[in-house]
Amino acid sequence: MLFEDDRFPAESQSLGYNELGPYSSKTRGVVWKRPTELCSSPTFIDGGATRTDICQGILGDCWLLAAIASLTLEQQVLARVVPPGQTFDEGYAGIFHFQFWQFGEWVDVVIDDRLPTRNGELLFVHSATGSEFWSALLEKAYAKVNGCYEALSGGSTTEGFEDFTGGIAEIYELNKAPANLFKIIQKALGLGSLLGCSIDITSKYETEAVTAQKLVKGHAYSVTGAEVVHVRGREVELIRIRNPWGQVEWTGAWSDGSREWDSIRTDERAKLDHASEDGEFWMSYSDFVRHFSRVEICNLTPDTLVSDEVGHWNNYQCEGMWRVGSTAGGCRNHAATFCSNPQFAVHLEDVDDDPLDGEDGCTLLVGLMQKDGRRGRRLGSQLNSIGFAVYQYKGHTNVHLGPDVLLRQRAVALSTFINTREVCERFNLPPGEYVIIPSTFEPHKKGSFVLRVFSEKQAATSKMEEDIDATLEETKISERDVDPHFKYLFKQIAGNDSEVSVFELVHVLDKVVSQRADLKTDGFSLETGRHIISLLDKDGSAKLGLTEFHILWMKIQKYKDIFKHHDSDGSGTMSSHEMRAALTQAGFKVNSAVLQVIVSRYANAQYAIDFDCFVGCLIRLEMLFKMFKTLDTDGSGKIELNMQQVKCFVH
Numbered sequence: 001m002l003f004e005d006d007r008f009p010a011e012s013q014s015l016g017y018n019e020l021g022p023y024s025s026k027t028r029g030v031v032w033k034r035p036t037e038l039c040s041s042p043t044f045i046d047g048g049a050t051r052t053d054i055c056q057g058i059l060g061d062c063w064l065l066a067a068i069a070s071l072t073l074e075q076q077v078l079a080r081v082v083p084p085g086q087t088f089d090e091g092y093a094g095i096f097h098f099q100f101w102q103f104g105e106w107v108d109v110v111i112d113d114r115l116p117t118r119n120g121e122l123l124f125v126h127s128a129t130g131s132e133f134w135s136a137l138l139e140k141a142y143a144k145v146n147g148c149y150e151a152l153s154g155g156s157t158t159e160g161f162e163d164f165t166g167g168i169a170e171i172y173e174l175n176k177a178p179a180n181l182f183k184i185i186q187k188a189l190g191l192g193s194l195l196g197c198s199i200d201i202t203s204k205y206e207t208e209a210v211t212a213q214k215l216v217k218g219h220a221y222s223v224t225g226a227e228v229v230h231v232r233g234r235e236v237e238l239i240r241i242r243n244p245w246g247q248v249e250w251t252g253a254w255s256d257g258s259r260e261w262d263s264i265r266t267d268e269r270a271k272l273d274h275a276s277e278d279g280e281f282w283m284s285y286s287d288f289v290r291h292f293s294r295v296e297i298c299n300l301t302p303d304t305l306v307s308d309e310v311g312h313w314n315n316y317q318c319e320g321m322w323r324v325g326s327t328a329g330g331c332r333n334h335a336a337t338f339c340s341n342p343q344f345a346v347h348l349e350d351v352d353d354d355p356l357d358g359e360d361g362c363t364l365l366v367g368l369m370q371k372d373g374r375r376g377r378r379l380g381s382q383l384n385s386i387g388f389a390v391y392q393y394k395g396h397t398n399v400h401l402g403p404d405v406l407l408r409q410r411a412v413a414l415s416t417f418i419n420t421r422e423v424c425e426r427f428n429l430p431p432g433e434y435v436i437i438p439s440t441f442e443p444h445k446k447g448s449f450v451l452r453v454f455s456e457k458q459a460a461t462s463k464m465e466e467d468i469d470a471t472l473e474e475t476k477i478s479e480r481d482v483d484p485h486f487k488y489l490f491k492q493i494a495g496n497d498s499e500v501s502v503f504e505l506v507h508v509l510d511k512v513v514s515q516r517a518d519l520k521t522d523g524f525s526l527e528t529g530r531h532i533i534s535l536l537d538k539d540g541s542a543k544l545g546l547t548e549f550h551i552l553w554m555k556i557q558k559y560k561d562i563f564k565h566h567d568s569d570g571s572g573t574m575s576s577h578e579m580r581a582a583l584t585q586a587g588f589k590v591n592s593a594v595l596q597v598i599v600s601r602y603a604n605a606q607y608a609i610d611f612d613c614f615v616g617c618l619i620r621l622e623m624l625f626k627m628f629k630t631l632d633t634d635g636s637g638k639i640e641l642n643m644q645q646v647k648c649f650v651h
Contacts, residue, residue, distance in 0.1 A: 010032035020150040035115070042132075054125060059152060061125075069220055095112060097141075101166035111137065170424055184426075194222075195297050221292075230264060249279060314457065321448050331442075339403045347433055362431060364459065370448070371447070469588075499541060499543035500543055506524045509556075510523050522612065555619075558586075562585050575607065579595060
């Protein structure tokens with residue numbers, strides 16, 4: 001039997017949900033067929049993967065095809081995405097596999113070879129010959145990764161570059177190019193980066209239109225060289241460009257055989273090899289900026305580069321989440337919540353060997369990528385507007401910075417905020433300690449992200465997270481230390497048995513808090529009451545005696561002061577974004593994962609925490625820390641629990 005992929009079936013759901021949905025005219029009459037049913041002698045790759053193997057179908061994924069076309073010029077890079085040795089001949093079983101980089105890791109994608117057709121022809125990508133199928137199967141595998149074919153409609157070539165290489169992409173608009181762009185291009189080529197350039201079109205009728213000087217509009221070119229030559233004592237910057245068509249070359253200054261070549265030294269002319277009709281040509285950098293619209297640079301990781309002749313970027317990546325109520329703080333415009341965003345420390349120590357602008361500094365590429373945007377389209381979800389800020393600081397890298405640090409200084413670097421999959425910016429910073437704060441533009445927007453940092457020299461990067469810990473004060477008190485008036489009040493509450501039960505405790509706590517207008521509460525629950533008694537009951541009576549109740553009362557006063565300090569608007573409730581700082585003041589250090597659990601358990605629908613929930617949270621935390629430290633007899637930070645202990649922890 002030939003393989004049939006039940007995770008990406010040959011059904012309408014794999015085509016799409018709207019324009020390619022089951023009731024769309026575009027999908028009427030679609031029949032899924034294998035290449036062996038479409039031609040007598042199908043091939044996977046015939047004579048090497050080339051640009052002519054990639055012809056667009058009815059799907060609007062030209063951005064993806066441009067990226068694939070550029071990769072056909074880098075066969076060693078393409079071989080990772082399209083593993084060689086796959087065939088329709090011996091061992092054929094209707095199964096093929098590809099590799100894509102997805103949000104920080106390489107994934108192997110397996111598909112069957114049933115392809116959507118209509119009237120016997122492929123609906124989407126196909127080869128010019130009709131008998132070569134690697135590009136159609138590659139498109140299907142990428143559609144599977146993203147949920148369906150329709151999810152591939154619309155995008156940027158750099159997105160394809162990144163998913164085929166694991167690199168980080170920069171885009172430069174040439175009408176506002178930085179002054180040192182030529183040096184950036186030179187350095188990128190020396191680091192083995194993939195570079196593309198293109199000329200914008202003003203209408204679809206200009207697609208692949210050829211200008212008077214034989215440049216093709218709306219067409220993906222590759223940049224393959226950048227050199228400086230000497231003409232009559234002055235330096236001229238040249239760019240080498242390759243047309244994937246293998247023909248149609250620039251005919252202006254510095255083109256093949258032009259008179260400009262006669263004015264440079266013989267050794268320079270021989271070195272630059274300018275005479276072959278192979279689709280590759282030179283032009284001056286000034287003409288390049290004038291005629292082309294943009295250049296895209298995909299900087300590769302060391303594991304993608306196979307050549308030892310190029311330098312390597314140092315790269316680091318970290319994952320994170322924006323969770324509503326705890327870590328989704330929005331940009332710096334939202335001072336009340338901004339500091340609750342995830343934070344990442346970067347230590348820059350050594351300056352670049354060959355600074356682009358002549359001044360010592362550390363080059364840093366920072367890319368912030370949000371996950372699963374294409375997969376979410378089926379459900380109607382939209383990409384968040386994302387960006388990041390970079391602050392300089394001194395201190396420990398595992399301490400989450402609060403408003404006392406961040407809101408008292410300006411960011412040393414900022415990205416734009418835009419609703420795209422990735423925001424990438426290049427910076428040159430002096431050595432020092434920095435923190436990168438990725439965020440959505442608006443607060444309270446959930447999402448997952450990957451933060452990547454590329455640097456020329458080592459730049460240690462780590463997530464700024466507290467080590468989970470607690471400073472627990474053991475309060476010891478005897479009856480003679482208790483104020484006589486407090487003893488009298490306790491007697492009124494406890495009654496004849498001189499102990500406070502859980503029911504009496506909840507009643508008195510509710511009564512006291514309800515009399516205060518500055519503390520909001522829905523009432524203390526029996527669960528919170530039982531946790532309090534479990535924490536403070538020393539004699540196992542399941543009730544609180546005088547000294548135990550006195551210790552509780554001192555805790556409640558301490559918690560009240562902390563709560564009011566962090567109730568910044570005087571509403572009687574505390575924003576969940578204040579919870580990390582409030583816990584720290586109470587002696588508890590927690591990381592983002594624990595904080596998210598706390599917020600989901602104790603905050604209300606508006607992500608506010610009232611006083612009874614705050615007390616309940618602190619009591620439970622103290623109880624769990626004490627239980628853990630009791631069981632962690634060797635101080636290793638790990639414990640083993642049997643079933644009875646697990647049940648005690650839960651209950």
